[in-house]
Each structure stands twice: as C-alpha cells, then as structure tokens.
Amino acid sequence: MEESARGRIATRLPSPADPAAVLGGGLKRLFIRLPLHIVLIGLAIIWSIPTIALLVSSFRTPQDIASNGWWNAFRLPLNFTTANYENVLQQHGMGRAFINSLIISVPATLLVILIAALAAYAFSWMRFPGRNALFLVMVGMLVVPLQMTLIPVLRLYVRLTPNVDMPILGGNLFGVSSFAGIWLAHTAYGLPLAVYLLRNFFGSLPKDLIESAYLDGASDLGVFFRIVLPLSVPALGALAIFQFLWVWNDLLVALTLLGDPRLYPMTVNITTLVSSFGSNYQVLTAAAFVSMVVPLIIFFALQRYFVQGLLAGAVKG
Numbered sequence: 001m002e003e004s005a006r007g008r009i010a011t012r013l014p015s016p017a018d019p020a021a022v023l024g025g026g027l028k029r030l031f032i033r034l035p036l037h038i039v040l041i042g043l044a045i046i047w048s049i050p051t052i053a054l055l056v057s058s059f060r061t062p063q064d065i066a067s068n069g070w071w072n073a074f075r076l077p078l079n080f081t082t083a084n085y086e087n088v089l090q091q092h093g094m095g096r097a098f099i100n101s102l103i104i105s106v107p108a109t110l111l112v113i114l115i116a117a118l119a120a121y122a123f124s125w126m127r128f129p130g131r132n133a134l135f136l137v138m139v140g141m142l143v144v145p146l147q148m149t150l151i152p153v154l155r156l157y158v159r160l161t162p163n164v165d166m167p168i169l170g171g172n173l174f175g176v177s178s179f180a181g182i183w184l185a186h187t188a189y190g191l192p193l194a195v196y197l198l199r200n201f202f203g204s205l206p207k208d209l210i211e212s213a214y215l216d217g218a219s220d221l222g223v224f225f226r227i228v229l230p231l232s233v234p235a236l237g238a239l240a241i242f243q244f245l246w247v248w249n250d251l252l253v254a255l256t257l258l259g260d261p262r263l264y265p266m267t268v269n270i271t272t273l274v275s276s277f278g279s280n281y282q283v284l285t286a287a288a289f290v291s292m293v294v295p296l297i298i299f300f301a302l303q304r305y306f307v308q309g310l311l312a313g314a315v316k317g
Contacts, residue, residue, distance in 0.1 A: 051292075058084055058285040065282050084286035094269055094287055101265040102294070103179055104254070105247040108186035112243050113236060115187065116194030121224050123195070124202035125210055135199065141192040149189075150256050157181060157257070182257050186247050194239055201235035202228060237305030245295050266291045 056070045059080040064073065073080070088094045122128070123135050205228065213223045229236070251267040258264060270287050 054285050054289055057282065058289050060084075060282065062282045084282050085290070088273075088283055088286045088290065094266065094290060096262070097264055097266045097269040098290065100263055101248060101267075101291075104182055104186070104265055105244055107179075107183050108190070108247045109240055109244045111183060111187045112190040112194050113239060116191055116198050116239070117229065117232070117236070118224070119191070119195045120198035120202050121220075121228055123199045124205075125223070125228075126220065135195075138192055138195050142196070146189060146252070150252070153185060154256060179263065182254065185253055185257055186250070189253070190243050190246065194243065197239055198232070198235055201232055205231055234305040237302040241299055241302050241305075244298050248291075248295055 053070045056073050057065055059082065060070070060073055061079065061081055061083075064079060089098075119138075123131060209227060210223060213227055218226070248265075249267060250265075251271070254265050255268055258268075266287070270284065270291065273284050273287055
C-alpha cells in the first residue's frame with residue numbers, strides 16, 4: 001500500500017531537469033545574445049574614450065600633452081603628476097567655484113522638485129476651474145527658448161529688486177549678483193518640464209488608493225505626503241538627475257545673472273582657463289574632470305530610478 005502511494009506521489013512530482021538540456025539552452029541563449037552584447041560593449045567603450053582621454057591628460061605635464069597623444073602616457077617610464085589639480089584648485093579659484101556650483105545647484109534642484117510635485121499633484125487629483133487650460137499653458141512653456149527670456153528677466157530683476165545687502169546670499173536679496181536670484185531663475189526655467197513629468201507619473205497612480213484615502217478622511221496634504229510622494233520616488237529621482245545636471249552645467253544663466261565674479265560657478269571659471277591661443281590645456285582637462293565628479297556621483301546614486309522615471313506615465317493601467 002505504501003509502495004503504491006509512493007509510486008503515485010512520484011509520478012505526480014515533476015521530473016528533474018536534464019543538466020545537459022539546461023546547459024545547452026543556456027549556451028544557445030548566450031550565442032543568440034552574444035552579437036548584441038558585443039555591440040553594446042563596443043559602443044560603451046567608444047563612448048568612454050573621450051572621458052578616459054580627459055582623465056589621463058589631466059595627470060600629464062604640459063610638455064607631454066604637447067608632444068604626443070594621451071595613449072602614450074602608459075609607456076614606461078610613467079610620468080603622471082597631480083600638479084594640474086593643485087594648480088586648478090589653488091591658483092585659479094576653482095575650489096571656490098566648486099562650492100558656488102553646489103550652492104547654486106542643490107537649492108535650485110530641491111525647489112523645483114518641491115514646487116513641481118505640489119503643482120503636479122494639483123493637476124492630477126484636484127478639481128478646479130481651468131485646470132486643463134493652465135496645464136496646457138505650462139506645457140507650452142517648454143517650447144519657449146531660454147535665450148528669449150534672459151533680457152526680460154534681467155530687466156525685471158533690476159527694476160523690482162531693492163538693493164538690500166545680503167552677504168550670505170551674495171549681493172542683493174533676489175536680484176543680480178545674488179544666489180537667491182539665480183535660484184529663482186533656475187526654478188522658473190525648470191518647472192515646465194518638471195511639472196509635465198511628475199503630472200504624468202502622478203496620474204498613473206492607482207485611483208482607488210487615492211479615493212480610499214479621501215474616504216478615510218485624509219486631507220490633500222496628507223494624501224500628498226503619505227501616499228503620493230512615497231510611491232513617486234522613481235520619478236522624483238529621475239527629475240533630480242535632470243535638474244541637477246542642467247543647473248550644474250549651466251553657463252548662460254549664471255553668466256547673465258551673476259555679475260559678481262566671486263559668485264561664479266565652475267562653468268564660468270572653466271571658460272577663462274584657456275586663452276584664445278590654446279595655452280594651459282592641461283589645466284582645462286583637470287578643471288573639466290573636477291566638474292564631472294559630482295554629476296557622476298549623483299547619476300550613479302540615482303541610476304536605478306532613472307529608467308523608471310523616464311517611463312513615468314507611459315503605461316497607464
């Protein structure tokens with residue numbers, strides 16, 4: 001009796017997979033995907049060559065840079081130096097410019113995320129007259145060239161801003177030569193895209209979940225902070241990457257709105273390192289790589305949210 005029961009149980013259990021068949025299937029999938037992997041690895045290497053060349057050149061002497069290509073740096077005897085970085089950070093004021101870039105980029109990114117998240121929540125889940133028309137106007141701001149707005153914004157700052165001395169913020173409170181002034185400018189320029197991305201993501205959240213929170217007596221702010229924001233971390237992370245990189249690499253807005261050279265970010269200082277005759281090239285490579293460090297850290301820290309944020313609202317269930 002026990003043997004027959006064991007036999008029936010054994011017939012019901014799935015037979016173990018053949019190791020040879022599993023190995024053959026894995027090898028078959030590997031050979032099918034091998035060309036794609038080779039192409040992707042090759043593209044990644046080609047895409048990385050300028051960055052590698054920049055990094056290697058930043059550790060070379062001016063004589064070596066002028067005499068041969070960067071790939072010759074790996075020939076024996078090796079002749080690498082950190083003098084370029086010391087020259088950039090100490091003599092050319094790049095250390096202060098690095099701090100200025102952080103002071104400009106971090107608040108401008110946080111302000112955009114906060115304001116855009118509140119506006120996107122209102123456009124997604126709150127009912128008020130003219131909601132769709134106002135959203136279309138906001139999206140329409142994406143097609144306005146930034147260069148067309150610089151002169152009106154600059155004149156507005158000069159006309160309406162009192163000359164209040166604020167040493168911490170740099171110059172007057174919200175005007176030219178002011179950190180606070182450029183925060184407002186970058187926030188205004190970044191809001192249209194930020195609201196558009198977050199509104200699409202917020203609109204794709206489960207409607208039943210939001211309505212259940214309202215039925216339980218939650219307020220709009222309670223739903224926003226306790227439900228919407230925790231579920232929207234991928235979109236917020238992608239937006240943080242976009243906004244931070246845009247502000248960090250900005251040259252035109254900073255050069256227009258910051259009249260005090262002591263407040264210049266790295267992008268403005270880098271443009272002054274190389275003369276019209278192309279001298280001090282080795283200093284430029286070191287300064288450029290210093291300016292790349294923080295964006296790379298931000299991207300790799302938030303990269304798992306990047307693709308999810310790019311697809312925000314693409315599929316709505």
